[in-house]
Amino acid sequence: MRPNTIICISREYGSGGHEIAEKLSEDLGIKLFDKELIARVAKMADVSEEYISQREETGDYAYIFGVPIGHPATTPMDECILTPEKLFVIQSIAIRQIAEQEKSCIFVGRCADVILQKLPGCHSFFIHSSEAVRIQRIMDTEDVSEREAKRLMKKVDKERASYHNYYTKIKWGHPSNYELVINTGRTGIDKAVKVIESYLEE
Amino acid sequence: MRPNTIICISREYGSGGHEIAEKLSEDLGIKLFDKELIARVAKMADVSEEYISQREETGDYAYIFGVPIGHPATTPMDECILTPEKLFVIQSIAIRQIAEQEKSCIFVGRCADVILQKLPGCHSFFIHSSEAVRIQRIMDTEDVSEREAKRLMKKVDKERASYHNYYTKIKWGHPSNYELVINTGRTGIDKAVKVIESYLEE
Numbered sequence: 001m002r003p004n005t006i007i008c009i010s011r012e013y014g015s016g017g018h019e020i021a022e023k024l025s026e027d028l029g030i031k032l033f034d035k036e037l038i039a040r041v042a043k044m045a046d047v048s049e050e051y052i053s054q055r056e057e058t059g060d061y062a063y064i065f066g067v068p069i070g071h072p073a074t075t076p077m078d079e080c081i082l083t084p085e086k087l088f089v090i091q092s093i094a095i096r097q098i099a100e101q102e103k104s105c106i107f108v109g110r111c112a113d114v115i116l117q118k119l120p121g122c123h124s125f126f127i128h129s130s131e132a133v134r135i136q137r138i139m140d141t142e143d144v145s146e147r148e149a150k151r152l153m154k155k156v157d158k159e160r161a162s163y164h165n166y167y168t169k170i171k172w173g174h175p176s177n178y179e180l181v182i183n184t185g186r187t188g189i190d191k192a193v194k195v196i197e198s199y200l201e202e
Numbered sequence: 203m204r205p206n207t208i209i210c211i212s213r214e215y216g217s218g219g220h221e222i223a224e225k226l227s228e229d230l231g232i233k234l235f236d237k238e239l240i241a242r243v244a245k246m247a248d249v250s251e252e253y254i255s256q257r258e259e260t261g262d263y264a265y266i267f268g269v270p271i272g273h274p275a276t277t278p279m280d281e282c283i284l285t286p287e288k289l290f291v292i293q294s295i296a297i298r299q300i301a302e303q304e305k306s307c308i309f310v311g312r313c314a315d316v317i318l319q320k321l322p323g324c325h326s327f328f329i330h331s332s333e334a335v336r337i338q339r340i341m342d343t344e345d346v347s348e349r350e351a352k353r354l355m356k357k358v359d360k361e362r363a364s365y366h367n368y369y370t371k372i373k374w375g376h377p378s379n380y381e382l383v384i385n386t387g388r389t390g391i392d393k394a395v396k397v398i399e400s401y402l403e404e
Binding site for chain 1: 328384389397
């Protein structure tokens with residue numbers, strides 16, 4: 001593996017993408033930026049970490065603090081409103097800063113695949129699985145009913161797609177945006193990790 | 203690699219899928235069934251090889267010999283009409299026969315991914331590339347203009363998708379049907395071959 005390797009994992013909800021990122025981090029000794037990214041963004045935006053983690057990567061970009069984007073009654077106070085667009089810009093800056101400082105790093109979601117796509121050594125993978133496999137996984141990991149797992153899967157995927165497509169104008173999950181699309185329903189999690197590790201070997 | 207390994211390559215036109223299959227065949231010493239499959243099907247259907255190669259894997263399943271499927275004026279002679287459905291059934295039988303006899307083999311397209319999916323040791327990969335990359339490749343390999351390459355790409359992809367979706371009821375190119383979707387526009391052909399070879403290693 002090259003010394004400067006940036007791994008961007010995009011993933012459907014319940015596909016095991018986050019677990020794959022964690023295992024890659026452990027195996028390759030490369031830091032996964034998740035909670036630390038949230039902390040950094042929260043500091044930059046001067047809000048709580050909880051506030052960021054609740055709002056990032058959601059489809060909720062049309063309204064925030066009850067103020068619609070493009071609201072006609074703008075006042076000087078509007079400068080202080082952290083719109084989802086501002087939050088996206090701040091998060092993008094944080095992601096770029098980390099990639100430049102750390103050289104090697106791993107990101108999950110958050111449009112990092114597009115934000116960092118032009119950096120040398122940046123690789124993007126999409127983790128997919130069939131709905132049936134994902135529903136079962138969500139039931140197991142979240143301890144919810146089949147009905148609730150299905151609802152969650154549809155909701156979260158819609159949010160992720162909507163967020164990605166809105167900010168990048170690039171279709172979330174389309175194979176053109178990634179080097180490999182891995183179907184964990186067929187490969188399993190460990191084999192998916194191995195596929196990425198083999199791929200990154202010179 | 204396991205002794206019994208069946209590789210099914212599905213591919214967008216111009217993605218380099220056939221070249222990948224040829225390289226896998228050479229590297230792994232596993233036979234690629236292409237012209238030999240056509241010859242076998244032609245013999246089974248008692249028609250010429252040219253007839254088969256012109257008609258297989260096309261979207262042209264509604265009419266053949268000018269006779270629409272389900273034509274009301276059936277006669278005993280209709281038994282002799284090689285409808286596209288009959289051709290598909292004969293080809294499927296040939297593919298299964300080869301897979302059972304040869305143990306290890308490689309197929310490109312022809313719904314082999316679905317026909318053989320339940321066989322142990324069967325692996326399916328989809329080769330994708332962005333339209334821009336594929337158009338350039340078609341221009342180079344077929345020696346045609348950009349306009350003609352674009353027309354060919356759309357026509358052939360439509361035929362392949364239509365053929366696959368009609369006979370298998372499974373959506374061509376959807377990542378749920380494959381273990382890996384490989385974007386040769388980003389990986390290149392040789393790296394795509396390596397990804398599959400690493401994947402097949404135990």
